[in-house]
Amino acid sequence: MNFDFSDEQKMLRDQARSFLEDKCTSQTVRTILEGDEPYDKELWAGIAEMGFLGAAIPEEFGGLGLGHLELCVIAEEVGRVVAPVPFSSSVYLATEALLAAGSDSQKSAWLPKLAAGEAIGTFAVAEGNKPATAKNVNASFDGSSLTGTKVAVPDGDVADVAIVAAKSAKGTALVLVDLNGPGVSRRNLRTVDPTRSYAELTFEGAPAELIGDDGEGWSLKERVFDRAAVLMAFEQVGGSQSALEMAKEYAMGRIAFGRSIASFQAIKHKLADMYIKTELARSNAYYGAWALSTDAPELPVAAAGARVAAIEAYGFAAQENVQAHGGIGFTWEADCHLHYRRARNLNLALGSGRVWKDALVTRLEQRNAA
Template sequence: MALTFTEEQEELRTTLRRFLADKAPSAAVRRAMDSDEGHDPRLWRQMADQLGLHGLALPEAYGGFGGGPVELGIVLEELGRVLLPSPYFATVALAGQALAASNDEEAKARWLPGIADGSTTATLALAEESGSWRLEDIETSAEHGTVSGTKMFVVDGHTADLMLVMARTGTGPGLFAVDGDAPGVTRTRLETLDPTRRLARVDLDDVPVRRVGPDGDSSPYLRTVLDLVAVALAAEQVGGARACLDAAVAYAKVRVQFGRPIGSFQAVKHKCADLLVQVEAARSAAYHAAAVAAEGSSELPVSAALAAACCADAFSHAAKENIQIHGGIGYTWEHDAHLHLKRAKSSEQLFGGPGMHRTRLADLVGI
């Protein structure tokens, strides 16, 4: 299975990195995360109109460009490098992939064009008060065209135009579309560890819904969606981990102690070398999972679980080591090292921690 990128994919990475260096430096990221919207609406439009990022991984029939998990992974890796506050992850990686994989032509025709052109924001809702992202733990119920449930905790749920809610039915779990402003929906923005990614509590009380995807027990489809989500998050985590590694190495070259750059000391050199090995291993796992997802291989559950565990660990470790190498300055609000640590720890638990993914991986391979 090829793990190398085409010339067009490499050009996408180069173009996007140059774009983000210009439009999303640290100062711009901090302004966006502190704003009422939680992101820069003008940049959101530029990402859609100038670069076509929103439709990059969506089918051409619905206004997209026909890419897939590999192209989406490149975008998310670069967005993860700069910690861009944006509803892109929720809209495209969560809801967009769920709709594209649904085989529900009516649903795709209704919502994908808006996602592709940037006029619609969306998200995916599963986690409830238990914090679990396992289908077996769903308590929210859908009956007679409405959905009700416990409190749900949803990425960018306070602003999303469309929410795709996973809920249980008499025949098994299914996916249901909810208008963000529908009667019975109460949305409350939460203060969380990571200021660069917004989270909301969503209460559903007899909210009218539309079924998305297959009828009956939709467990196989929903498990595929969750695997695609895990692969997307892994790509973002790789970008963050690489940014931490690059920052640590750059600082070790210029920080002088005892008349020498600290990078010349064996302890720091070994720390950076060990970190490089872990980040590159995570990158390989993420790229392999994206390639498997793009091929629609039956290997996806194994590859997704492996990438999810490996990349979460690598990002958290890289963020911690970056702060250690920076010393006292890394703990200050003025330095971006702490923002990476907060993103690393929050994304580590976003769809289940590394331990959960390792347990699932062991089950899948029969250990």
């Protein structure tokens, strides 16, 4: 039994932690929250320089050629510090889509830039206030260009390239669009988490090329989202752990009724529950990491399990961290809302818990039937 990260992977985690704790304090996050910049460009450049963006990209395409387990440990650290950078869109979604289905020329064109942080990628599915399902995809691809509107697209305001789900003659297709090219317009959106931006993208005959097989777009989207779900689960586990540590630190120092509030069982049990949910999520994420790194047939079930557990853990830890802080936790001044915002964002970004739970049971039914 070897269900743990290797010593080398743990060293990478330590390296990522010390880099990110140094370069991304809560003030760094607040600067993006309160300012006009969509993301922290200096931090992004630093992350690129560390090689983190290309950890799972083969060396021939400009990456470090490590693997997905390495990417998992990095993602956890990105989550701990609530990093205000388009990491998940560019790495978990655009890069994974290119790795999974890109042609050699698409990979050569984009992966080196994504690995170096010179280009930012994203993935566009949703089209407004309706479920992000295949039948609600109305953007259309005519074989060479794309027309339609996508909203909300994570990091859509800053991305250079997008993988877009579109209707085609054969059903659903995924297409790759250079967002700096003609026929693309963007509008910034206000969201629950301004430390990570979202945009509405409108395509009017924008040049687009197929990625993967025409008509197989939705199943490819599901494959990419499964991979992203595992990676994001690590980010959520990192956030959850960090919210728990914040709550602990505050409770230890806060005196009420003549004693540290951390000595009250009501607080202890709350923190114990945060710990329990975080560990359950971590273990589910580990299983997802194993399935992802070995490309196992268990990945669809493992990814959904990782996502559901991570949503539960981070949502709970972020909200109970506010509660443990009492009144100060409800202020702008306290950092609790950084996690509260990020938890809501990550918990919805790839599809809600409700949707993933339903998908998980469907996958269990399929597995049982097989």
